[in-house]
Amino acid sequence: MDKDLVIIGGGPAGLAAAVAAKEAGVNDLLILERDNKLGGILNQCIHNGFGLHTFKEELTGPEYAARFIVRAKELEIPYKLETMVVDISADGDAKIVTYMNREEGLVVVRAKAVILCMGCRERSRGALNIPGYRPAGIYTAGTAQRYVNIEGRMPGKEVVILGSGDIGLIMARRMTFEGAKVKLVAELMPYSGGLKRNIAQCLNDFDIPLLLSHTVVDIKGKERVEAVVIAEVDEKSKPIPGTEQEIKCDTLLLSCGLIPENELSNALGVEMNRVTNGPLVNESLETSVPGVFACGNVLHVHDLVDYVSEEATQAGKKAAEYLGKSEAVNAGGDKKIVIKAVDGVRYTVPSIIRLDHMEDRQVVRFRVGAVYKKVAIQVLAGDKEIMNLKKQALAPGEMEQVILRKSVLESIPDLSEVTVRVKTD
Amino acid sequence: MTETKEFTCIRCPLGCQVVATLEDGKIVSITGNTCPRGAEYVTNELTDPRRIVTSLVKVTGGSQPVASVKTASDIPKGKIFECLDALKSVELTAPVRIGDVVIPDVCGTGIDVIATSNIQ
Numbered sequence: 001m002d003k004d005l006v007i008i009g010g011g012p013a014g015l016a017a018a019v020a021a022k023e024a025g026v027n028d029l030l031i032l033e034r035d036n037k038l039g040g041i042l043n044q045c046i047h048n049g050f051g052l053h054t055f056k057e058e059l060t061g062p063e064y065a066a067r068f069i070v071r072a073k074e075l076e077i078p079y080k081l082e083t084m085v086v087d088i089s090a091d092g093d094a095k096i097v098t099y100m101n102r103e104e105g106l107v108v109v110r111a112k113a114v115i116l117c118m119g120c121r122e123r124s125r126g127a128l129n130i131p132g133y134r135p136a137g138i139y140t141a142g143t144a145q146r147y148v149n150i151e152g153r154m155p156g157k158e159v160v161i162l163g164s165g166d167i168g169l170i171m172a173r174r175m176t177f178e179g180a181k182v183k184l185v186a187e188l189m190p191y192s193g194g195l196k197r198n199i200a201q202c203l204n205d206f207d208i209p210l211l212l213s214h215t216v217v218d219i220k221g222k223e224r225v226e227a228v229v230i231a232e233v234d235e236k237s238k239p240i241p242g243t244e245q246e247i248k249c250d251t252l253l254l255s256c257g258l259i260p261e262n263e264l265s266n267a268l269g270v271e272m273n274r275v276t277n278g279p280l281v282n283e284s285l286e287t288s289v290p291g292v293f294a295c296g297n298v299l300h301v302h303d304l305v306d307y308v309s310e311e312a313t314q315a316g317k318k319a320a321e322y323l324g325k326s327e328a329v330n331a332g333g334d335k336k337i338v339i340k341a342v343d344g345v346r347y348t349v350p351s352i353i354r355l356d357h358m359e360d361r362q363v364v365r366f367r368v369g370a371v372y373k374k375v376a377i378q379v380l381a382g383d384k385e386i387m388n389l390k391k392q393a394l395a396p397g398e399m400e401q402v403i404l405r406k407s408v409l410e411s412i413p414d415l416s417e418v419t420v421r422v423k424t425d
Numbered sequence: 426m427t428e429t430k431e432f433t434c435i436r437c438p439l440g441c442q443v444v445a446t447l448e449d450g451k452i453v454s455i456t457g458n459t460c461p462r463g464a465e466y467v468t469n470e471l472t473d474p475r476r477i478v479t480s481l482v483k484v485t486g487g488s489q490p491v492a493s494v495k496t497a498s499d500i501p502k503g504k505i506f507e508c509l510d511a512l513k514s515v516e517l518t519a520p521v522r523i524g525d526v527v528i529p530d531v532c533g534t535g536i537d538v539i540a541t542s543n544i545q
Contacts, residue, residue, distance in 0.1 A: 036488075046493035046541065047479045052437050060479055062493055062542035066523055149481060152491035177480050177509055196440030200433035201476065205502070304438055398438075 001109045004028040004323050006097045008085050008264065009117035011040020013296025015068035016309040017115045020316025022075045026323055030109070031072075031079035032099050038072070038079060039065030040119060041142070042305065044149045047170055049197075053306035064305060088114060088268045090289055095268075113291040113319045116265055116279070117312065120258040120297040122167070128256055130162075132219030135226075141167040141255040145174065154178055156251025160228050161185040162216045164192040164199070165397075166303065168255025173202035175253075182206070183247055186214040186230050188237055191371045193257070193397045195303060216252065217244060225250050258301045268292065275347040276300040282352040283362055284318035285311065293319050300349050300365070303399050307365070311349075314363075337409065337418055344368050344394075344422030345377075353418070355409060362404045368394045368422055377402060378423040381412045394422065432470055436462040443467045475499035478508050479541070482527055487519030487544040494527050495541050500534045507532045519544050 005026050007014045010033030018031050037043065042050070045061030052058055055067065072079070083101040090096070097109045122140040139147075139155055145167060147153045157180050161168045164187040172182045185203060190213050192199055203210050211230070217239050218229035232243035260278040270279045271288035278299040279287040286293050295315035296308045337353040348366045372394040379387035379402055386408050394400065402420065409415055427448050434441045443457040445467050452471060455464045469475060477499045481491040500508060508531050515527055521544040528538040 043542070046481065046495075048477050048495060049438070058477070060493060060495055060541040063523055066543060149491070149493065150489055152481065152483070152489070177478075177505075195438050196433045196442075197435040197438060200440070201435045204433075205476070 001107065002028075003030050003109050003111045005030070005113045005115065005319055006095070006109055006111040007031045007115045007117055008088075008097070009033060009040065009119060009296075009298070010035075010038040010079055010081075011117065011119050011296070012042055012065065012068065012305050012308045013119065013298070013312040013315075014040070014115070014117035015065070015072055016312035017117055017293075017295055017316035017319070018077045018079075019068060019071050019075060020313040021115070021320045022072075022077050022316075024317050024320030026320045029077060031077060032083045032085050032097075033079060033081050034084045036082050038069050038081070044142075044145050045170070046149050047174070050305050053304070054309055061305075068309070085264060088264050088292075090268065093291065095289075095292060113293070113323055115312075115315050115319055116262075116287070116292065116294040116298050117296050118261045118264060118298040120260045120301055122254070123257045123259060125254060128162075128254065130216055130219060133222050135219065135221040135224050137221070137225030137251045138219070139251070139253055141165070141171045141253045144251075144253050145171055148174060148178060154180065155253075156180060156225075156249075158183060158249040159251045159253060160216070160230070160247055160249045161253045161255060162228075163187060163254055163256035164194050164210060165255040165257060166194040166198055168253060169194045169198040169202040171253055171255070172208050173206065176206050176208070180251075182208050183249055184209045184211055184230075186211045186216060188215045188233060188256075189213070190235075191395060191397075193255075195397065215239065219252065220246070225252055228252055258297065260298045260301065262298060265294070265298070270294075273300075273347060273351065275341075276349070278349075280352070281350045282354055283350050283358050284321070284354075285315040285350065286318065286322070291319075291322055293322075300347070300367075303397065307399065307401075310363070311365075337415055339364060340417060340419045341366060342419055342421045344370060344372065344424075345420045346396075348420055353404070353409070355406070358406045358409070360406050362406070363401055364404055364420065365399055365401045366420060367396055367399055369396060371395050372422055372424065376423040378419075378421050379404070380419040380421070381409060381415055382417060384412065388423065430471070432467050434458060434463040434466045436466050445471060447471075474502040476502050476505060478505055478538075480509055480512055482512050482515040482517055484517045484519055484521055484544050487521065489544060492517055492521045492540055492544050493542045494538050496531065496534075497537045497539050500531065500536050504532050504534060508534075508538070512538065517544075 042061035042065035050064040087098040220227040231239040293315045295312040377389045525540040
């Protein structure tokens with residue numbers, strides 16, 4: 001099978017990318033989705049708070065997804081469900097996408113362009129190295145969310161949550177609503193990884209304690225979790241002896257970070273960013289393999305789906321632009337500007353800007369590595385300051401952005417480097 | 426008597442830290458909010474705190490056993506668990522469409538509970 005554009009994943013990123021590509025004139029496209037419906041993780045995020053930027057109203061996850069699914073169906077964008085992409089490779093300019101499903105078996109598609117929209121997955125117990133037996137009752141927060149919100153099953157009655165990521169905070173409230181007792185949320189870091197409003201409305205509203213600088217050091221129980229032992233940690237995240245306390249519970253939920261799901265990107269050999277665990281991309285959200293684009297949580301973990309949709313729309317448009325040209329869009333664009341993330345800024349997306357391909361306004365997204373109060377985000381072009389944004393507070397749990405203007409970058413001769421940093425003085 | 430109370434605004438993901446100054450229980454100033462919604466939120470928190478409630482109801486004959494629902498707008502905070510109790514006795518029959526009224530005027534709040542997912 002030949003296709004102009006294959007989109008891998010039918011979650012929020014894949015849907016927005018497909019809609020934008022189709023609207024930009026790409027007719028020969030296909031979405032491949034592994035679940036039995038479109039919408040991705042939004043289907044299990046039944047809480048509200050989505051869409052304030054995109055639709056100017058507060059929607060739940062399934063409602064937000066439905067808006068894009070309706071649009072994709074109006075545009076008659078073809079998609080395949082319960083279909084797993086098992087490999088991508090390059091053959092000259094073509095991208096060879098191999099997928100599997102029950103009806104067709106193994107199918108090979110030759111695509112001119114691919115958009116990677118595989119999302120991310122949760123850091124599991126195995127990756128956290130918590131000692132103890134392997135009893136039933138330990139779940140990642142997202143797995144528990146799926147059991148409760150999609151399958152209608154309760155994973156437990158007395159719950160301890162490790163990690164204060166947003167899914168953990170949301171699940172603290174959800175489990176409380178379903179009649180469970182959530183005893184506490186323990187967070188290794190001295191600050192929460194979740195949004196401040198989720199601490200207010202998911203924990204404080206229900207008097208659920210958040211213990212910062214605490215972790216689980218032991219899990220008790222052989223067949224089923226019977227208790228966990230938590231302890232305070234020092235500034236090096238090491239448990240402090242003597243601070244242990246045993247908390248009786250039958251369930252431990254883990255909300256300890258998300259990892260972009262890039263097995264396919266790695267198989268294809270795209271260059272990766274070691275900070276985000278996602279591909280390195282230029283201003284078009286194009287990876288190091290020409291014609292392969294990435295957006296959403298596979299690129300870097302977002303806190304708001306609105307930004308995923310915005311980013312994916314950009315990827316869809318740029319993929320359409322790539323397909324509209326007879327030669328690779330990577331040709332030309334010799335003037336490359338590298339964006340450097342320093343002084344508290346952990347990374348930027350994109351990390352390369354080709355002036356020839358830059359739009360008038362370029363959104364650059366990033367996260368910081370620590371909590372800061374009353375600082376500024378400073379952007380330097382070469383060594384000239386071009387932006388200085390005062391910030392009341394910055395936190396690792398919240399994505400930040402600056403908007404670079406093409407006219408400003410063009411006005412600086414021989415510009416090869418832009419620096420984004422936290423200015424503390 | 427002057428006292429100050431601090432709130433995290435939940436109206437958008439910014440999560441502004443908003444401080445209300447009260448004199449004899451009356452609000453005299455609100456600071457720290459980036460937009461008018463922050464002032465409105467804090468005023469409500471001090472007089473009539475409200476929340477949108479999102480949860481599930483049972484569904485029979487559908488592609489999944491539960492359907493997600495929400496209160497169409499925010500209800501008094503004190504009625505959250507009463508509202509959740511009312512949802513326990515509801516059983517819908519598929520198909521369910523987004524916007525279907527699940528419970529009209531839930532717990533006398535004047536606000537409907539509506540479906541937020543499509544179940545075939």
